[in-house]
Amino acid sequence: MALATQHxxxxxxxxxxxxxxxxxxxxxxxPQAGIVPSALLPSPMAVGKTFFELTxxxxxxxxxxxxxxxxxxxxxxxxxxxxxxxxxxxxxMGWYRWLDRAVAPIFETIRFIAPIAxxxxxxxxxxxxxxxxxxxxxxxxxxxxxxNAYRGARLTQGFLIEAAETLGAKPRHxxxxxxxxxxxxxxxxxxxxxxxxxxxxLIGAELIxxxxxxxYLMVQGQGNLATEKxxxxxxxxxxxGVLIDVALRAAERHFRRFxxx
Amino acid sequence: xxxxxxxxxxxxxxxxxxxxxxLADIDLHVDEREFVAIVGPSGCGKTTLLRMAAGLxxxxxxxxxxxxxxxxxxxxxxxxxxxxxALFPWKTIRDNIGFGLKCTGVxxxxxxxxxxRYLKVMGLDGHGDAYxxxxxxxxxxxxxxxxxxxxxxxxxxxDEPFGALDAQTRIDMQEELIRLSRVHPRTxxxxxxSVDEAVYLADRxxxxxxxxxxVREIMDIAQIRRSEKWGELxxxxxxxxxxxxxxxxxxxxxxxxxxxxxSGHGVVDNPPLxxxxxxxxxxxxxx
Numbered sequence: 001m002a003l004a005t006q007h008x009x010x011x012x013x014x015x016x017x018x019x020x021x022x023x024x025x026x027x028x029x030x031p032q033a034g035i036v037p038s039a040l041l042p043s044p045m046a047v048g049k050t051f052f053e054l055t056x057x058x059x060x061x062x063x064x065x066x067x068x069x070x071x072x073x074x075x076x077x078x079x080x081x082x083x084x085x086x087x088x089x090x091x092x093m094g095w096y097r098w099l100d101r102a103v104a105p106i107f108e109t110i111r112f113i114a115p116i117a118x119x120x121x122x123x124x125x126x127x128x129x130x131x132x133x134x135x136x137x138x139x140x141x142x143x144x145x146x147x148n149a150y151r152g153a154r155l156t157q158g159f160l161i162e163a164a165e166t167l168g169a170k171p172r173h174x175x176x177x178x179x180x181x182x183x184x185x186x187x188x189x190x191x192x193x194x195x196x197x198x199x200x201x202l203i204g205a206e207l208i209x210x211x212x213x214x215x216y217l218m219v220q221g222q223g224n225l226a227t228e229k230x231x232x233x234x235x236x237x238x239x240x241g242v243l244i245d246v247a248l249r250a251a252e253r254h255f256r257r258f259x260x261x
Numbered sequence: 262x263x264x265x266x267x268x269x270x271x272x273x274x275x276x277x278x279x280x281x282x283x284l285a286d287i288d289l290h291v292d293e294r295e296f297v298a299i300v301g302p303s304g305c306g307k308t309t310l311l312r313m314a315a316g317l318x319x320x321x322x323x324x325x326x327x328x329x330x331x332x333x334x335x336x337x338x339x340x341x342x343x344x345x346x347a348l349f350p351w352k353t354i355r356d357n358i359g360f361g362l363k364c365t366g367v368x369x370x371x372x373x374x375x376x377x378r379y380l381k382v383m384g385l386d387g388h389g390d391a392y393x394x395x396x397x398x399x400x401x402x403x404x405x406x407x408x409x410x411x412x413x414x415x416x417x418x419x420d421e422p423f424g425a426l427d428a429q430t431r432i433d434m435q436e437e438l439i440r441l442s443r444v445h446p447r448t449x450x451x452x453x454x455s456v457d458e459a460v461y462l463a464d465r466x467x468x469x470x471x472x473x474x475x476v477r478e479i480m481d482i483a484q485i486r487r488s489e490k491w492g493e494l495x496x497x498x499x500x501x502x503x504x505x506x507x508x509x510x511x512x513x514x515x516x517x518x519x520x521x522x523x524s525g526h527g528v529v530d531n532p533p534l535x536x537x538x539x540x541x542x543x544x545x546x547x548x
Binding site: 159160162163164165166167168169170173177181182184 | 315316317334335336337339340341343345347349351352360361363364365408409412
């Protein structure tokens with residue numbers, strides 16, 4: 001088949017579909033056969049139906065699209081900030097030994113603090129404003145952004161740097177035109193990891209500090225014992241997470257196109 | 262003012278806590294617009310010598326002067342052509358060639374005609390928008406040459422620039438280099454494993470010993486080259502000349518003799534093939 005030869009990945013599509021089908025079947029059977037009470041585990045059908053309803057009727061103030069949008073805006077701000085600071089700082093630390101030595105000890109200690117551990121301070125400093133969730137996403141995404149930019153910079157091939165130096169490149173040229181492009185695949189890999197952690201931490205933050213967003217929707221659902229709403233929120237989180245990753249993976253492929261050289 | 266002078270150069274490396282002398286007491290000069298090739302076994306320090314002129318390495322004692330000034334670091338007045346080409350894989354051919362100009366503050370509008378000219382000179386027309394990995398090894402090295410030439414440096418430092426090319430391409434590039442050096446004479450320091458290449462290209466050939474690296478002998482062949490008009494002949498014709506073969510054999514004997522004294526075998530990477538000179542260039546660096 002032309003489609004299958006053009007997209008060799010399609011060969012495995014039946015297996016992916018079968019896996020999903022089995023997962024959904026087991027999930028439906030558990031509550032239906034009475035093994036698990038349906039109040040504790042809503043069936044996929046119920047979750048799907050609720051999901052559709054949430055797109056039509058506001059719950060906890062907004063429709064699920066609006067909740068997702070406000071979550072995504074928080075995510076984008078926090079993640080953007082983490083990338084905007086983490087990537088350049090990582091590159092510079094890879095280039096300037098003194099900066100590496102100055103920042104590394106503090107950074108290495110702070111990065112082991114789980115993002116959610118910042119919650120008390122997020123509340124204390126920002127109340128229920130947008131600053132709290134941003135702080136939490138930032139602390140989730142920042143380490144991966146920085147570490148991978150740093151590693152990418154350190155792995156820049158020495159002879160390319162030497163070639164640039166003999167061509168009259170000053171440190172700023174070397175950083176922007178040699179080290180950064182050379183580190184790009186690693187940077188994008190870091191952004192992917194950072195985005196994943198950031199998106200996860202965001203939901204954690206929304207469970208507690210805000211009054212809109214998917215996390216908030218889930219907490220409200222939990223309060224009403226509407227497990228299918230909670231589950232619908234989880235589905236939405238998963239789907240948006242996949243979309244973010246797909247977008248960054250496409251970017252990664254784009255930047256890896258020189259690697260066959 | 263673009264001569265290169267190595268004055269009483271010594272260089273020791275620290276290997277596993279031990280000091281290993283790599284170069285000892287090197288006195289060498291390359292006059293303005295002279296082409297000097299250094300041949301010698303692996304580990305004789307010839308690349309280290311070139312890197313010192315480039316400002317990428319520094320002598321333990323002694324000093325390196327280029328154009329009368331001590332070398333303190335790398336700079337665009339001394340272009341380096343590397344064996345592994347060292348092109349920027351994420352830049353187009355055009356941007357690779359223009360990179361040095363960009364770094365030295367030449368505006369885009371001024372860069373363009375220069376880049377176009379060197380695309381043409383190097384036979385790279387129509388490849389300006391390609392990326393390095395899309396070109397063959399020979400063409401990539403042409404890009405590297407163009408990138409160096411675009412800065413119009415007075416000094417060219419070439420570290421086995423054709424070592425990674427196949428025999429045919431290598432010979433083409435050697436002819437190319439001869440042609441270029443007629444049009445744009447430069448001070449050239451050329452490192453090679455190939456005695457043929459050194460004799461074919463250089464005004465003077467420096468034969469080096471190793472452990473520690475020392476200058477064994479310097480052979481002046483500028484006179485013969487000029488009187489027999491080597492520069493105007495194809496490579497195979499030059500390699501067929503009695504004078505060429507005589508020089509080649511003499512250098513091989515020198516290098517072998519040094520070898521015999523030191524360890525008895527295998528110092529020179531490219532063993533001589535006396536009967537078929539043209540094939541010898543097929544023997545590539547083992548690394």
